[in-house]
Amino acid sequence: MRDLTQEILELIRFTSTNLPEDVEKALREAYAREEPGSAAHGALETILANVEMTRRNSTPICQDTGTPIFFVCYPEGWSPRRLREQIKEAVALATRKNYLRPNAVDSLSGKNTGDNLGDQHFPVIHFEECDGEELTIELMLKGGGCENVGRQYSLPDNTIKAGRDLEGVRRAALDAVWQAQGEGCAPGFLGISIGGDRGTSYIASKEALLRRVDDANPNPELADLEERITREANQLGIGPMGFGGKATVLGTKITTTHRLPASFFVTVSYMCWAYRRRKMTVRGEQVTYE
Amino acid sequence: MAIRLTIPISDDSIRSLKVGQSVLLSGIMLTGRDAAHKWIVDTFIKKTRPPQGDDLEVFQAIQPLLNGGIIYHCGPVVAGLDTGHYRFVAAGPTTSIREEPYQGDVMRLFNLKGVIGKGGMGEQTLRACQEVPAVYFHAIGGAASLIAQTVQRVLGVYKLEFGVPEAMWVIEVKDFPAVVTMDAQGNSLHEKVRQESNAILENLLA
Known part of the structure; x- marks a missing residue:
């Protein structure tokens, strides 16, 4: 061998040193949307300068x-x-x-x-x-910053009025983004797994993050939900680094795994901008x- | 325009800073994160563990550096570990909220004028910022190589046995970029964004 x-x-x-092109493209688009002169705009400018520097210098x-x-x-x-x-x-x-x-x-x-x-x-x-x-x-x-803000919900979850359906998944995802604020190095990306046991659900949520930022979920219902979660997460106004702004989440990827009749986990893995x-x-x- | 500040920073300069202002920091600062904060609190504030090894020596060495100084929440990538000719390769901020149980007391103990990190901190730290006075400087998370370029020299390291990320590195920086997100008047950008986003969340989940 x-x-x-x-x-x-x-x-x-x-x-470690070369951010994928699809991620960088999403960051550049986010930068173009933020108000020039705002803290959010400045944060993304610094982020993009760092991305170029590390690619050139081969540093993390x-x-x-x-x-x-x-x-x-x-x-x-x-x-x-x-x-x-x-x-x-x-x-x-x-x-x-x-x-x-x-x-x-x-x-x-x-x-x-x-x-x-x-x-x-x-x-x-x-x-x-x-x-x-x-x-x-x-x-x-x-x-670790983004891993620490990942969350797992066991539905039904009455604190966020989330039942065992896609509406429940939407509620869990938005709650996770709100809880994370800027701590996971926003703007972030969400890998969401529906189902599984607690362990497999976390693994599946990370596997979902192997997808390209710009691809579409083959399941139209999940594709719609991915788009909606991203759009609504951005309405929260948390913004880059939690400074306030338009770019909070730059992509959502959802996957499903079989579950026990008794269990309905929704697991949200949060990926920082340094994806x-x-x-x-x-x-x-x-x-x-x- | 960014405000240039030199460490040690005066109380007047600190009180004049406001949430949202950009700053460029120059001078000598220390990195310190989870292990360092717990060590300081357990050994010198709560005194739940007696000083051991070089604890007292280290304390005396860092005290003058931190009086009017800054702790940077950072676990760097450091070159030169084998030779002792240290150089920061990547050195962005780590998430600060983990130090919330310790930070206020550590600020008071050393007369810190600020901490640098990311993600912001809570009520206890905000209260200490008003008392000491001090501010919270937010660096750009993940911009590690860019920030490392502002580190002119690594002057030394304490508690390397905590591991490279957790050790207290003494660094000289020039024009280190950050934004004030918690000031000495009790304002917190993080609290503001949290409240505003909560109102929107409630609508989205209505």
Whole structure:
């Protein structure tokens, strides 16, 4: 089996330092909508200058390089155990090269391991054996500020009058955005999962964030809801950094998973504007990044 | 136009600042976040744990730096860890609200003139801002490499055993950009936005 450590290191560098084009485009459009001279306008101007600088200098967009979350799709014959070793090696190398901040902290002693390697859950790696010949690794770097404002609702939830339907999902999503205010580094992006158990619902809500900002949900009902949640979240006027303004949420992605008859979870993962997710594809000898 | 301020900052300068004003900060400041705030409060304010190791030495070293000074809520990416020739690579603000249980007391203890962070803080900190006086400076979250460029020098580090993000880094900055979002007159942009957005939310959920 081929050793991909250096290629995975490049995936980490690319993800940490180079904001995806679709995210940057959404930020530029938001910048154009804000009032010139406002704090919101100034915040987005600084954000966009930083995005350009980090791409040029190959330095982290945000100092909180977050939890590295890998989604690996491997063809038959590859060893997930060896891929895990290579990913871990690449993560430690990326930390030494300052593409990642040392972020793995022992929850009891408070000790930082210094190389981003914690227990079997840090870094996070999801493996799936897939059809075909291609191996893909998607990486998401999700910072603590936005992870802390994620929320899970168990419907019905009478405090927000949310029942077990799409109207309940809308209510939960808007409540989550309001609760977050500027703390998740608005303008943000929402990954929403309906259903699952508590654990799978959180995972699915993050997988939803692997979608492109400008794509449309194939389910027309969910596509409408995504559009409505984004529009109404922006009416809240929380704005970039919570300074007040028009851009609060720049995209909503909804997914569903089967649930127990007794459970109806709505999980909202909030992604900060520094929406770092990249993908590498291995086809034979060729490795490409997007 | 941004107002230029040099650390240490006088009480008069602090009292003249108003919510919404842009500032450029220059001088020496300390980073400090969750572990540092808990350490200060537990060891020197509530005294629920006795000073250990170099605690007293560190306290005496940071005291003059913080008198009239600033704590920056930041866990940086730092180069030069192996050589000791430290350089900030990425250094944006972290979410400040986690320090809400500690911040007011820490401001009073050191006569801090401000803290820099993101997301704003709560009532207890706002009250301390009026008393001390002090203000809350909001930096742009995520603009980490841009902000790191304003760090001219890393003068030293305390409590590196807390880990790189949690250690107290002594840095000299020039024209560090921030916006005043909580002032010494009791005004908070965060409280204003929270209330206004709550009224809109209630309509949307009516």
